[in-house]
Structure formats: C-alpha cells, structure tokens
Amino acid sequence: MSQTVFAPWTDPAAKPLIRFKNVTKRFGTFTAIEELTLDIYEREFFALLGPSGCGKTTMMRMLAGFEDPTEGSIELAGEDIVKVPPNQRAVNMMFQSYALFPHLTVRDNIAFGLKRERKPRDEVDARVEEMLRLVQLQPFASRKPHQISGGQRQRVALARSLAKAPKLLLLDEPLGALDKKLREETQFELMDIQEKTGTTFVIVTHDQEEAMTVASRIAVMKDGALMQVATPSQIYENPNSRYVAGFIGDVTILEGKATKLGDAYEVRWAEGQPPLRAKSTLDLADGAECQLAIRPEKVEIHGEKPSDDNVLQGKVIDIGYLGNISTYHVELANGQIIRAQNFNTERDTRRAFTWDDNVWVNWTENCAVLLDH
Structure with missing residues (x-):
C-alpha cells in the first residue's frame, strides 16, 4: 500500500509551525542575517546548513530566545514569540556539549526539567520511563554520565530535551563530538526518534552528509542569506547556483557560453x-x-571513444580508492580536470584504468546541470 509523501511545503493551504518574516539581525555594524523569510512545517526535520559565520547559529538562537531580531518577526504556531522569554517558549535546545549534570544519574538528568516545573512525581516517573524506552537506555538509568559512552550521553541529552514535549527541538551540531561510525549510526537513531515523537526538529550543521541524511528539507546559507531551500535530492540534483552545487557533494564546474538548441543548450566552454x-x-x-x-x-570512463554526446578525451592523473567506489581524476588537453566515479562491484583489486592511461569520459545531456550564476 502506498504511503502519502510528507511534503507540507507543497500545500498552499498548509500553515507553517515556524515563520521567519523579513528578519534582520545586526551586531553593531555587522549584519548576521538580512531580510530573511522562511517557513518550517510541523513534523519537519529541517537542516540549516552552511559554513562558519553564515548565520545559521544566529537563526537558531533567535528561535530559542537567546537573541532578538533587529527587525522582522518570528512566529511559532501563529504566535509572535520575539517578546516571549526563552523559558516560556514551547522550544527546547540540545547543545553540542550535551550539558548533562555530572552528579545526577541518567534518570535524574532526564527528569530535571520536569521536576523544576513541579510536576507530580508519578507523572514525572512515567514520562522518564517513556523517554528511557524511546532512547533505549533503560539498563543505564542509574549510571552517571561519566559511566556511559559518548553516544549514550548524546541520547540522554536528547531524552531530556524531549521530556517536556516541546513543539520544537533545536539541535546545535548534536553529533559533532562523535566519531564517524557512531555519528552515522546516531543519525538514523535521530531520524527514528523524530518520526516516533512527531516533534519538529531544526538542526544546525556544517556537515553536508549529515544534513542530506537526516533532513526533510535543507536551507543552504551564505553570508546571512538563504541560497536555496529544498529537499536533499533537489539540492543535490538541481542546485540553483554555483555556490550550492559546490557546497553539496563533489562536482566539476565548467564555464562557458550557451546557445539554445531545441529543448537543450549547447555550451562552448574551451578552445579546441x-x-x-x-x-x-x-x-x-x-x-x-x-x-x-x-x-x-x-561521468562514465572508457578505454575507447564512445559514440555518445559530451565525449572528452584525457589522461588519468590521480585515483582515489574508497572501497565501494574509485574516483578517477582525468586531465584534458587544456588542463581541465574531470572527475569520474566507478562502483567497485567485484572484489578484484585490479582496476580497469590506472595512472597515465589515455581515456574518454562522457555523460548524457540530462546529467549536467546548467547554471546561470
């Protein structure tokens, strides 16, 4: 049975949970965010992606209430929250450091916020048990943070953040302290927990792979502006600018001049x-x-010239072996480098091509993305 695709941003009648309206944030003479407008919908796992200093953390801090916009408004569930104090917002924030209390057990760390609100003890206990089950930490409930692993501490911080059932959870580089393998495993745990709870997650990250893995949509940022807001597949396959194409994944960029030919363009890009x-x-x-x-x-790589479009001749000058794939750097006669990848589907360690081989590369006219800026 087919499932309905989750894409409220395509529904004109859908009301966003979060709405930035013409938001500008200045620190003295420095403008961190300028005239930014953005909608984020309920149940989204939304990623703010960009290099250091692009404004993504400032956006998150404004959502949390730690910073006020200089101009514009920020709405949560239809309410302007700019003047609402951080502790009165239906928003919680999980910090990169996790900020766990070292003298409290896992159970008491998760219960901390609920106890401060003077919830009834049986209600607190029931909610903590629910959170322990959610993050699969029941056997570790009586341990202190120093007695569990980094990945488990990350889950404790997540459980504590979700215990008060916020409408919105902000995650500031939440996996930055984990090693690569554990980070990849935890990404899928985060996605599973977000789906189970239905909480809207907004994650700040500079890790493109992380954003592509977890997010329903990604906002690619640069110098306080949104460069493109779209699903991971749209961002990757149809970037709207050279900046986005270069920021997400590996790419070869060729500059040239376009001429319309039917439903395609011919691009003259290099003499000869x-x-x-x-x-x-x-x-x-x-x-x-x-x-x-x-x-x-x-990009496909061949030993003989194929009878296809977009065929270029060059020489293999470098090879990167990553186990499942090999990346070939092919230098053309004019010095341009074209990168081509082959999947290593067999265990044979001998490569079809090696250094200094003369080869041909090609791709179909549907595979290259034409950009005008």
Missing part, C-alpha cells in the same frame, strides 16, 4: 574542445555566460 549539451529549463539568451555542473558519479 567540443561543445557540450545540457537539457535545462533556464531561459538563457544566446551567448549568455553559464556554468555546467557535473557530479562525478554521472
């Missing part, structure tokens, strides 16, 4: 190199400057 073709919905004037973005997994 054949023109390339790309399908695009962009409306470019003939001779307009453009860029072609090509992902390495879309």
